[in-house]
Amino acid sequence: MSEHVVVIYPHPDDEAFGASGTITTFREKGIPVTYLCGTLGEMGRNMGNPTFATRETLPEIRKQELIKACEVLDVELKMLGYRDKTLEFESREEVATNLYSYLKEIKPSLVITHYPGYAVHPDHDAFGAAAIRAVEMFPEEERPTVWAQAISNDHVEILGNPQIQNDVSAVFRKKFESIMAHKSQADGMLSKVKNESDDVELAAKTWLGTESFYIWNFE
Numbered sequence: 001m002s003e004h005v006v007v008i009y010p011h012p013d014d015e016a017f018g019a020s021g022t023i024t025t026f027r028e029k030g031i032p033v034t035y036l037c038g039t040l041g042e043m044g045r046n047m048g049n050p051t052f053a054t055r056e057t058l059p060e061i062r063k064q065e066l067i068k069a070c071e072v073l074d075v076e077l078k079m080l081g082y083r084d085k086t087l088e089f090e091s092r093e094e095v096a097t098n099l100y101s102y103l104k105e106i107k108p109s110l111v112i113t114h115y116p117g118y119a120v121h122p123d124h125d126a127f128g129a130a131a132i133r134a135v136e137m138f139p140e141e142e143r144p145t146v147w148a149q150a151i152s153n154d155h156v157e158i159l160g161n162p163q164i165q166n167d168v169s170a171v172f173r174k175k176f177e178s179i180m181a182h183k184s185q186a187d188g189m190l191s192k193v194k195n196e197s198d199d200v201e202l203a204a205k206t207w208l209g210t211e212s213f214y215i216w217n218f219e
C-alpha cells in the first residue's frame with residue numbers, strides 16, 4: 001500500500017493547531033496529505049482581534065483562510081460542507097458513509113482525527129467518531145491505521161500516555177505560518193500566550209511544540 005495521509009477534523013484551524021507539524025514532516029518525505037475539513041467554522045465566536053469579520057462575512061473569510069493554510073502546508077483540501085456546531089446532531093452512520101466514500105477513493109495508509117469523548121468540542125467528538133466508523137467500513141486487511149488526538153485535560157490520566165508523540169519544534173516555523181493563515185482565529189487564540197511573553201512564536205512553540213496521538217485499537 002502506498003503511503004497517503006488523510007486528516008479528518010471539523011473546523012478550519014484544527015489542522016493548524018493540532019497536526020500541522022506532523023503534516024509538514026510527512027510532506028517533507030514526499031507523502032501526500034489530504035485534509036477532509038467538515039465545516040467552515042462559520043458559527044465561531046472569534047471575529048478577529050481587532051475585529052474584522054461579521055457573522056455574514058465569517059464563512060467566506062474562514063474558507064479563504066483554510067485555503068491559504070492548506071497552501072502553506074501543501075496539502076490537498078476537500079471541504080465537506082457540513083454546518084458548524086451541528087455535527088453531533090447528524091446521523092453518525094450517514095457522516096461515516098460520506099467520509100468512507102472519500103477514503104475508499106484515496107486508500108490512505110493513515111487517518112488522523114480527534115479521539116471521540118476526549119476532544120473537548122462536540123463537533124470534534126462527533127466527527128472523530130464518524131471518521132473511526134468510516135475506517136471500520138474497510139475490510140480489515142485494507143484498513144488504514146488511525147491516529148486519534150485527545151485534547152481534554154484528563155486524557156493522559158484516563159487513557160495513559162499517547163503512543164505517538166511528535167516533537168515538531170524543528171518544523172515549528174511552518175506550523176506557526178499555518179496557524180497565522182487562520183487570522184480570524186489565531187489572534188484570539190494566541191492572545192493568551194501574548195499576555196505571558198513578548199515573543200509569541202517562542203511561547204506558542206512551548207505550548208504547541210509536541211503533537212500527540214493514540215493509535216486506535218479496533219479490537
Ligand SMILES: [Zn+2]
Nearest residue numbers: 010011014121
Ligand atoms: Zn475545532
